[in-house]
Amino acid sequence: MGSGNDEQPDSLRDMALDTGVTPDEGGALGAERFEQYTRLHEHIEHLRADRRPSRPEDLSEEEARMFAAAAAFRAAAPQAAEPDPAFVAALRQRLFAGEIPSEPVRERGVPPPTTAPAVERPAPQSERAAPEQPAADRPRKGISRRGLLSAAGLTAAAAVGLAGGVAIERSAIPGATTTAQVPLIPEGSGMWIAVASAAELPLGSVKQFATPYIVGFLRHTANGFLALSGVCTHMGCLLHWNGEQQTFDCPCHGGRFTAEGESAKTSPVWYRPLPHIQTQVADGKVWVYVVPPSTDEPDGSTGGWYGASPSTSTKSE
């Protein structure tokens, strides 16, 4: 015991001096006590870094209470305890669009059965469908939980690329260079949203895009444009494109997906593939088909989450 090796013995003497504590409290200073200082300190540093702390060994009940107190104090740091808007969006996507991957639907330029006309006339629609589009404009028939929880419903929801809605602030996704354009016609429960100009995506390129209900990646492949959900199917973390390995990597638990969205061989664990999102090209833009998850004005209730840039999590509500 007592092998705290990141401090010199001199520091131990230092510790006993001038800490402003009553002598009896300092009396038990010893190797074991020193170890306690160190592991509490390491715990605090994990919290300050917002990282998962390592699990301590042989923690006394008193120490456990101190660790818990440290968590509460940490939560009182300015804005520490506020969720990252990207996390909120990703979890919403998981909850309301399902995690079961759809059949791949990615033919270039093949519109879904009911929405083709919408693409022909985006302009008038875009005037009306401003980012704060009232939810009342949406069809009342959203994704029901009943549908959500049944395999058929999941397929239906996922097949159209999970959920989506209106434009997200450009700043919300640092890597995104395009603000999603306004939705076209909500047909059925989904709508087409332009997320990139075709010209900015040369063959082989990958681009992240975001709408309030979906974060994804668009790839220009030899077979056309392929859109994939950008959310890890494990715990919902946002994936990063790894151009070197040509994989989508998850920062949370190391999950890795191929450029086609399959769990990569180098992934530590097999994860369900990334859902595919329907795409088509029209007006020189690449559109993705998304489904608003709710009929109960999600925009109105969450506007503040998206109005904020990622650097300030201040809510505007």
Place this chain on the structure above:
Amino acid sequence: MTGDTPSASDSDRAAASFEELYERNVGAIYHFIYSKVGNREEAEDLTSQVFIKAVRGLDQARAGQSIQAWLFQVARTTVADHWREFYRLRADSLEKLLDAGWEASDHESDPPVPSNADGRVTAVLSRLPPRYRDVLTNRFLLNLSIRETATKMGLTEANVKVLQYRALQKAAAVDLQELDAVGYQAGDPHPSR
């Protein structure tokens, strides 16, 4: 599948209300959980768990609880499971730890308002000796490093490590009843404890 039966529309209503529940509560639930784990990685994991449990359990009887109270109950259970695993405490010790109510959150349904310190933390700080209060303020509320704190307080870094230990020890021992006696409300978001 079934589109228009009464139970289907109930179910649709449940779905709509769950989505609303998510929007209204995700911030508060996250805040509650964060105040228990104190770091973003675990807070995101556990928040996800809570809502995934909730979406699966929505149809279950909630015994008269409001849906929000039930949601916080799910959050509390999730935190308890996490703590059991993390601290490896015996059941009675764990219960004591939970009952110590080390949560900073006193938000119930509104999205959390940014603040520098929540009620419990402020109340506890005010009862600590000045040096303990200072070290915790510097380290947590101001988020200063050990080195910065040492410089600011005129101590060595080793001193700060000891001081923060003793300050947290003292803070953890502050009696909730005592706080209640001076008018502090524990602000437990879940009614049954």
